Amino acid sequence: MKHNRGQLIDVDSVDEFDRRLSAHPDAAATSTGPADDPTTSPGRVDDPTTSPGRVDDPTTSTLTGWRIHGLDLRERTETVLGCRVSGSLFLGCTFAPGVEQLITDRGGLIFPTVPETPVTVDRQNLYTAGELYGDGAYPVSLDARTYAWSQQPPTEETALAERLHDHSVSVALEEWVRGRRIAGVMGGHAVHRGTPPYAQAALLGQLATVATGGGPGAMEAANLGSRLAVHDRQVLDSALRTVAEVPSFAPDIGAWSAAAFEVIGRFAEPVESLGIPTWHYGHEPPNPFPTAIAKFFGNPVREAVLLEICNAGIVFLPGAAGTVQEIFADACENYYAHPSALAPMILVDTHHWTEVLPVWPLLRALAADRAMQDRIHLVDTVEEAAELIIG
The missing domain is CATH 3.40.50.450 (Rossmann fold)
Structure with a gap:
């Protein structure tokens, strides 16, 4: 299902990317993504001109909660870097040189397209933290690769794999509790x-x-x-x-x-x-x-x-x-x-x-x-x- 409202938004065309930003240029003042803490200060945004990039500027747009699929953003570099990117996901997108590092430094996640199911769909046990995180950087972890895979356009095969996986986890959980x-x-x-x-x-x-x-x-x-x-x-x-x-x-x-x-x-x-x-x-x-x-x-x-x-x-x-x-x-x-x-x-x-x-x-x-x-x-x-x- 494509998410069009709420704290998660799926964006799969450059036209939609432009339309959403132009319709709500001050979104950072009201859109915070997943935040369930009444003590958290509003309006915290990423400013590429400020180190470490966290400033109180309610006029800056936000991509927090956006899941952006397969877009060529090389001509949108200034726009992307002018937004808050913490909590955003770019899946299979193309960027100008150096932009990927700037996005990840400010809390955005960038994944390539993941062609095959990273997880075993017929698990016998629950996960451990070590299994999900592995020994390397987070973007190459089982947890991150599985999230990236789950955000690709759904097919009958991927939907079936997710349901089989969740069923096996439910069975393992029933045994654990x-x-x-x-x-x-x-x-x-x-x-x-x-x-x-x-x-x-x-x-x-x-x-x-x-x-x-x-x-x-x-x-x-x-x-x-x-x-x-x-x-x-x-x-x-x-x-x-x-x-x-x-x-x-x-x-x-x-x-x-x-x-x-x-x-x-x-x-x-x-x-x-x-x-x-x-x-x-x-x-x-x-x-x-x-x-x-x-x-x-x-x-x-x-x-x-x-x-x-x-x-x-x-x-x-x-x-x-x-x-x-x-x-x-x-x-x-x-x-x-x-x-x-x-x-x-x-x-x-x-x-x-x-x-x-x-x-x-x-x-x-x-x-x-x-x-x-x-x-x-x-x-x-x-x-x-x-x-x-x-x-």
């Missing part, structure tokens, strides 16, 4: 390393066995905390300082993942945790901290599976549109569930969920006189959330 009590952690994926929200999510991960959406931000922090759960708080604090040296995967996924792998290499015998990312949001890399990664092509399958496996309940950390969607998807499951199948829903941060985004009043009204009304909770600390999960 059997007999485990799993708590979900959801929250803003734009939360940066080195911030208090990131540290709080990591602390929550230390207090419970977690499954996350497998991406960056709060998800990464929870998987990090869970991985180091057998260690004391000083070890966690040391790991947090290490990853904070590279706060975000933009503009350099390689440096971001290298900081994570440095922590992973430092501590043996990790506590198990799960990440469930998707190549639908492949411009956001999977975080390396889960011991098992169930990566899907189809995002709806991934979202449904994540809700289903969290039999110990789900903790919702502060977030924005994506987290709100997850809250009410989970609420719908609990609203119609048999009482024996209910799982706790725990919202962390009273101010955020009653004032910033007043989800709590609606959730409480929805749960009134239903079996789920005693399973929804609003707390202020991750310690309170962990107690409810453990209990």
Whole structure:
């Protein structure tokens, strides 16, 4: 399916490229791509005349969230370099000399056409971070090549390969979760390393066995905390300082993942945790901290599976549109569930969920006189959330 609106946009002609930019020349002020962190500053753009290229200029156009297929952009060099490119994907495009390096330096992803399916469609096990990232640069990793392959024009053969792959991952995931009590952690994926929200999510991960959406931000922090759960708080604090040296995967996924792998290499015998990312949001890399990664092509399958496996309940950390969607998807499951199948829903941060985004009043009204009304909770600390999960 071609994406024409929302946070992802597929562009497959030069005319469409020109039309979209001319129609919204100030798009950077309103279009941010995947951002689910209410604390993130708006209007951050890439300026090729500024080092390192991050400036607050709401007049600069943005290609964030664009997936540009097979275009000859040699005559659009000035236009491309005048845009924010962090979070964009160029698949099989042609550029003037030197432009590719400038784009990648500013957080854009450039892939050649990938002719064959990079992944094994009949997998027997879940992925590991080492398998997805490999030993080289990120653009040549299995993860990046698979995303590039998935963005090519679909055929019956590629559609079948994706579905067979996702089915095999579902079977492997069903085996992995059997007999485990799993708590979900959801929250803003734009939360940066080195911030208090990131540290709080990591602390929550230390207090419970977690499954996350497998991406960056709060998800990464929870998987990090869970991985180091057998260690004391000083070890966690040391790991947090290490990853904070590279706060975000933009503009350099390689440096971001290298900081994570440095922590992973430092501590043996990790506590198990799960990440469930998707190549639908492949411009956001999977975080390396889960011991098992169930990566899907189809995002709806991934979202449904994540809700289903969290039999110990789900903790919702502060977030924005994506987290709100997850809250009410989970609420719908609990609203119609048999009482024996209910799982706790725990919202962390009273101010955020009653004032910033007043989800709590609606959730409480929805749960009134239903079996789920005693399973929804609003707390202020991750310690309170962990107690409810453990209990």
